[in-house]
Amino acid sequence: MxxxxxxxxxxxxxxxxxxxxxxxxxxxxxxxxxxxxxxxxxxxxxxxxxxxxxxxxxxxxxxxxxxxxxxxxxxxxxxxxxxxxxxxxxxxxxxxxxxxxxxxxxxxxxxxxxxxxxxxxxxxxxxxxxxxxxxxxxxxxxxxxxxxxxxxxxxxxxxxxxxxxxxxxxxxxxxxxxxxxxxxxxxxxxxxxxxxxxxxxxxxxxxxxxxxxxxxxxxxxxxxxxxxxxxxxxxxxxxxxxxxxxxxxxxxxxxxxxxxxxxxxxxxxxxxxxxANSRREGLDRRITLSGRTFTQRASYLGQMLGLRLDPARLDEPLSPEQLAGARPSPGDPRSVQALKIAREGWTLRDVLAHGVIDYHPVIVGxxxxxxxxxxxxxxxxxxxxxxxxxxxxxxxxxxxxxxxxxxxxxxxxxxxxxxxxxxxxxxxxxxxxxxxxxxxx
Amino acid sequence: MxxxxxxxxxxxxxxxxxxxxxxxxxxxxxxxxxxxxxxxxxxxxxxxxxxxxxxxxxxxxxxxxxxxxxxxxxxxxxxxxxxxxxxxxxxxxxxxxxxxxxxxxxxxxxxxxxxxxxxxxxxxxxxxxxxxxxxxxxxxxxxxxxxxxxxxxxxxxxxxxxxxxxxxxxxxxxxxxxxxxxxxxxxxxxxxxxxxxxxxxxxxxxxxxxxxxxxxxxxxxxxxxxxxxxxxxxxxxxxxxxxxxxxxxxxxxxxxxxxxxxxxxxxxxxxxxxxANSRREGLDRRITLSGRTFTQRASYLGQMLGLRLDPARLDEPLSPEQLAGARPSPGDPRSVQALKIAREGWTLRDVLAHGVIDYHPVIVGxxxxxxxxxxxxxxxxxxxxxxxxxxxxxxxxxxxxxxxxxxxxxxxxxxxxxxxxxxxxxxxxxxxxxxxxxxxx
Structure with a gap:
């Protein structure tokens, strides 16, 4: 069979x-x-x-x-x-x-x-x-x-x-x-x-x-x-x-x-x-097209992780202090994945470009x-x-x-x-x- | 213009x-x-x-x-x-x-x-x-x-x-x-x-x-x-x-x-x-396809003309007596055209095949x-x-x-x-x- x-x-x-x-x-x-x-x-x-x-x-x-x-x-x-x-x-x-x-x-x-x-x-x-x-x-x-x-x-x-x-x-x-x-x-x-x-x-x-x-x-x-x-x-x-x-x-x-x-x-x-051929290429495609929305999304991601994220610092990774102090919201199943991506060292912009606060799991790459x-x-x-x-x-x-x-x-x-x-x-x-x-x- | x-x-x-x-x-x-x-x-x-x-x-x-x-x-x-x-x-x-x-x-x-x-x-x-x-x-x-x-x-x-x-x-x-x-x-x-x-x-x-x-x-x-x-x-x-x-x-x-x-x-x-090429050909086309409905339509046409029309005599034209005694219903504008067709001497079947009791004027021919x-x-x-x-x-x-x-x-x-x-x-x-x-x- x-x-x-x-x-x-x-x-x-x-x-x-x-x-x-x-x-x-x-x-x-x-x-x-x-x-x-x-x-x-x-x-x-x-x-x-x-x-x-x-x-x-x-x-x-x-x-x-x-x-x-x-x-x-x-x-x-x-x-x-x-x-x-x-x-x-x-x-x-x-x-x-x-x-x-x-x-x-x-x-x-x-x-x-x-x-x-x-x-x-x-x-x-x-x-x-x-x-x-x-x-x-x-x-x-x-x-x-x-x-x-x-x-x-x-x-x-x-x-x-x-x-x-x-x-x-x-x-x-x-x-x-x-x-x-x-x-x-x-x-x-x-x-x-x-x-x-x-x-x-x-x-x-x-x-x-x-x-x-x-x-x-x-x-x-x-x-x-x-x-x-x-x-x-x-x-x-x-x-x-x-x-x-x-x-x-x-x-x-x-x-x-x-x-x-x-x-x-x-x-x-x-x-x-x-x-995309690579994750980098995929992230860039997403940033080019929808990066405009990231400022607003940064503060939403901050809430999800229990952090104050500065939308003006999209090009920096989260600091070791931020990563250590993050408290992923237990009510939002996306928060675990978001923190996992953040811990990989991506900039805040790239973290968002992974679609971590989208409606479904997102594959980029x-x-x-x-x-x-x-x-x-x-x-x-x-x-x-x-x-x-x-x-x-x-x-x-x-x-x-x-x-x-x-x-x-x-x-x-x-x-x-x-x-x-x-x-x-x-x-x-x-x-x-x-x-x-x-x-x- | x-x-x-x-x-x-x-x-x-x-x-x-x-x-x-x-x-x-x-x-x-x-x-x-x-x-x-x-x-x-x-x-x-x-x-x-x-x-x-x-x-x-x-x-x-x-x-x-x-x-x-x-x-x-x-x-x-x-x-x-x-x-x-x-x-x-x-x-x-x-x-x-x-x-x-x-x-x-x-x-x-x-x-x-x-x-x-x-x-x-x-x-x-x-x-x-x-x-x-x-x-x-x-x-x-x-x-x-x-x-x-x-x-x-x-x-x-x-x-x-x-x-x-x-x-x-x-x-x-x-x-x-x-x-x-x-x-x-x-x-x-x-x-x-x-x-x-x-x-x-x-x-x-x-x-x-x-x-x-x-x-x-x-x-x-x-x-x-x-x-x-x-x-x-x-x-x-x-x-x-x-x-x-x-x-x-x-x-x-x-x-x-x-x-x-x-x-x-x-x-x-x-x-x-x-x-159709001729009126006869058109009438035959209509009779072949929808003649089955004519028995019922014959009595409806009779009402319209104030006549008793016998559905068993579809192959005969209306008699001179019938044509003389017809009283087209003044409330039905189709009755004048129906009587005009009947007076042309068509059989009852052919009169019906002209579509005289249809919803709109019908051209056959x-x-x-x-x-x-x-x-x-x-x-x-x-x-x-x-x-x-x-x-x-x-x-x-x-x-x-x-x-x-x-x-x-x-x-x-x-x-x-x-x-x-x-x-x-x-x-x-x-x-x-x-x-x-x-x-x-």
Whole structure:
């Protein structure tokens, strides 16, 4: 039997990359934010690397420094993925869609239409919205977390039920007999919950994978429960192997409590990459593009280490006194890694350029370092795979695909070819049409 | 100065065409309902004919005979148009989006994303939903017409305001200076009405036409008022020149009352086509494909003419007694044309095959007949153009493009080339960004 292999997704965000200054790189079209050519190009690059899915985060608002940095998200995830679906063949397409401010019927319709268009490659990252700024775009106040998750449970069940409301074998389309559909297999769902309701049916036949695959993102007890019931994939965030392993185990246990096989839920940790010939070259790339943000980050790093760091002294390493007096914040798992880097003697600027206060572990340097990191986490049982966020899509996807992927393949850790055509196949997710009968009310 | 020329749109519906049996035609892929290849192909055919826009109706439900006929609408209009946008260059893309069951922020985002993707070719047919079956898909009862139109007015204003909330010159994207945006030109809208509200801003820069163009469909006094204020195009329905001229004049007067130039609103009448070498050939095509529906239609035609028509005698012309005793229903403008056809001596089957009880005037026969019809209506001041619904997309678009378009061009009634690249240009609609200042509250 073949050894277990990791599954890799790629973050597809604003068209530039995870570095705030990615849009300024000489190789980058500064209009990539509105360029669907650019997004298709990045998706195709990921597909050349046989990556199993693209992941599009979303959150219809922007909190940031727009004068200097682009918005974080796609103009619209469904419109973007429709373009990508037509211009790729195998890679899965996972879009975030909020259960808080969308109608279930509209979610069901758009995701299943995309699934049909992509020939069974679509996933729905079903999340709850947070932030009063998002709620305000819908003229509302943010509901309580309990209400948001209650609505999410109802919405996911209703959407999946609508997906199954056009019977699996309903569509006959037999020109000779004139029978278009087995109408008796296209039935209303008539579901009504506390928060959402719909009559249905939804008039969309099954895709090649039946219906979209569910993802979830988040680490709260509520997220754990929702993902355990419904998700085939979890978009995770973890800074250490221990943290990832604990999270993965919790999601697996939650799936088991819901009556599922724990292998049905895959945990993906985030990984940010600057692949370069050397660590020095990688650090310089990051400094050139996003060094402007380091002054502010220096004081944040100081808080994390319990030190007063002087943003005016970015070119000096931390002093022996500072290193000795550092008290890494126990509440921030990044602080241990940050102190480790600082102790290697890098200047404050270089320490920051390592991405020590970023949202995920950051690899800066040769491809083999990323491969080593991924292998270590994977073999420790901490993850089923990763979702990778390159510093700059324009060349960072290629750097990952041409540098890291072949190493993982040579080590037997990653497949060499797509051996199936649907996202459900790529994930090893079980067949499902409509709601999971084990979970039906 | 160039003579006024007509504007032509093409209906892009379920992938088959306006004949209920279109899906059974030998040339048709019976899976066109789920085939985006088919929809792209039909759109490209319309673009070869230099048509100014595609029109996608929508109404998230289906009332019909699914055993024998496909659903009427696209799987999802936005997903479909995203594919079409990437694979066409000039033709406008007009999608129907309900103001009744959609969040304004979501509408604003998807339509403007599509407008950016299509480089300024998008139009929004902003309608109110009707039918309890649609409302039930959203777990609601249908609001009163007054409430639906009040919400529509608020929604259109809010959506247009959100479109303008990213200032026209806000996006600098200057790599050298590092200035991404003039953040002070990206402002919240903070609009709050009785039915909808949003804070904004929407983070999408202008398209090549600034923002999508508004369309409306409907003939009620409420529709007249909404279209008069906001619409650049009206998707109309009229059976006679007089009816069309009256409607067009009413929309123009409504625009004038709203402070606009009446030429800013274009009225498009529907036209259904079966283009064939002869009328006989066209009738046979329609009978072969949709003759099954004629039994039911015979009794409907009987009601329309005040006659008892025997569905068992489809192969006989109406008798002299029947023709003499016919009393065409004064409430149904189709009845005059139906009686005229019946008096020509066609069999009952052939009368029905003329499409006399269809939703729009139907041309069955040589291309020149369609061209004559269009010229007559256009020169009578009854329309600014048409939206054409071919019997079968797979060859009916080509038949129109290769047959009717060259005649109209030779007569100087239709342009020979796109002389602009945006829908706003194709329609001659004035520049607008954000809400029309003449209408601002």
């Amino acid at each position: 073949a050894a277990r292999q990791m599954i890799i997704g790629m973050h597809l965000g604003n068209g530039y990359g995870n570095l705030p200054g990615a849009w300024r790189a000489p190789s980058v079209d500064p209009q990539s934010y509105t360029s669907f050519d650019a997004k298709v190009r990045h998706a195709q690059a990921a597909e050349r690397g046989k990556l199993q899915f693209l992941f599009l985060p979303d959150g219809p608002t922007h909190v940031g420094d727009l004068a200097n940095e682009p918005p974080h998200f796609n103009l619209d995830v469904m419109v973007t993925l429709a373009a990508v679906a037509r211009e790729t063949k195998r890679i899965g397409l996972v879009a975030t869609g909020s259960t808080t401010f969308n109608e279930p019927f509209n979610l069901a319709r758009q995701f299943k239409a995309l699934d049909v268009m992509s020939h069974g490659r679509t996933g729905w990252n079903a999340v709850t919205s947070s932030g009063e700024d998002v709620a305000a775009n819908y003229g509302r106040r943010l509901p309580s977390s309990a209400d948001r998750y209650a609505r999410a449970h109802e919405t996911v069940q209703l959407v999946q039920t609508l997906w199954g409301s056009w019977g699996k074998d309903a569509w006959v389309h037999d020109q000779a007999s004139g029978r278009f559909a087995n109408a008796e297999q296209v039935a209303p769902v008539n579901m009504s919950g506390k928060f959402v309701a719909s009559r249905g049916p939804l008039y969309i036949p099954p895709s090649e994978q039946g219906q979209p695959v569910l993802f979830h993102a988040g680490g709260s007890p509520n997220a754990l429960e929702l993902a355990g019931r419904f998700a085939s994939g979890v978009i995770g965030a973890a800074f250490t192997i221990d943290d990832a392993r604990t999270q993965r185990a919790a999601f697996r246990a939650s799936a088991e409590r819901a009556g599922r096989n724990p292998d049905e839920i895959k945990f993906f940790a985030g990984l940010m990459t600057t692949i 040769p491809a083999v370092h990323a491969a080593d990191h991924m292998q270590e986490w994977f073999e420790a049982g901490a993850v089923d795979g990763f979702w990778v966020s390159p510093d700059i899509y324009e060349d960072g996807v290629d750097a990952f695909v041409e540098g890291v992927v072949p190493i993982l393949q040579a080590r037997g850790l990653f497949h060499r070819e797509y051996d199936g055509a649907t996202l459900r196949h790529h994930l090893g997710a079980p067949t499902q049409y409509g709601i999971d009968p084990r979970l039906a009310l | 160039a003579a006024r020329q007509m504007i032509i749109g093409m209906h892009l519906g379920n992938g088959y065409g306006n004949l209920p049996g279109a899906w059974r035609a030998p040339s048709v892929d019976p899976q066109s309902y789920t085939s985006f290849d088919a929809k792209v192909r039909h759109a490209q055919a319309a673009e070869r004919g230099k048509l100014q826009f595609l029109f996608l109706p929508d109404g998230p439900t289906h009332v019909g005979d699914l055993a024998n006929e496909p659903p009427h609408f696209n799987l999802d209009v936005m997903v479909t148009l995203a594919a079409v946008a990437r694979e066409t260059k000039r033709i406008g893309l007009v999608a129907t989006g309900s103001t009744t069951f959609n969040e304004p922020f979501n509408l604003a985002r998807q339509f403007k994303a599509l407008d950016v993707m299509s480089h300024g070719r998008t139009g929004w047919n902003a309608v109110t939903s009707s039918g309890e079956d649609v409302a039930a898909n959203y777990g609601r009862r249908l609001p009163s017409s007054a409430d639906r139109y009040a919400r529509a007015h608020e929604t259109v204003q809010l959506v247009q305001t959100l479109w303008g909330s990213w200032g026209k010159d806000a996006w600098v994207h200057d790599q050298a200076s590092g200035r991404f945006a003039n953040a002070e030109q990206v402002a919240p809208v903070n609009m709050s009405g009785k039915f909808v509200a949003s804070r904004g801003p929407l983070y999408i820069p202008p398209s090549e036409q600034g923002q999508p163009v508004l369309f409306h469909a409907g003939g009620s006094p409420n529709a007249l008022e909404l279209a008069g204020r906001f619409a650049s195009g009206v998707i109309g329905a009229a059976f006679t020149i007089d009816d069309a001229r009256t409607q067009r004049a009413a929309f123009r007067a409504s625009a004038e009352r709203a402070g606009r130039n009446p030429d800013e609103i274009k009225f498009f009448a529907g036209l259904m086509t079966t283009i 040589p291309a020149v007949h369609a061209a004559d019809h269009m010229q007559e209506w256009f020169e009578a001041g009854a329309v600014d153009g048409f939206w054409v619904s071919p019997d079968i997309y797979e060859d009916g678009v080509d038949a129109f493009v290769e047959g009717v378009v060259p005649i109209l061009q030779a007569r100087g009634l239709f342009h020979r080339e796109y002389d602009g690249a945006t829908l706003r240009h194709h329609l001659g609609a004035p520049t607008q960004y954000g809400i029309d200042p003449r209408l601002a509250l």
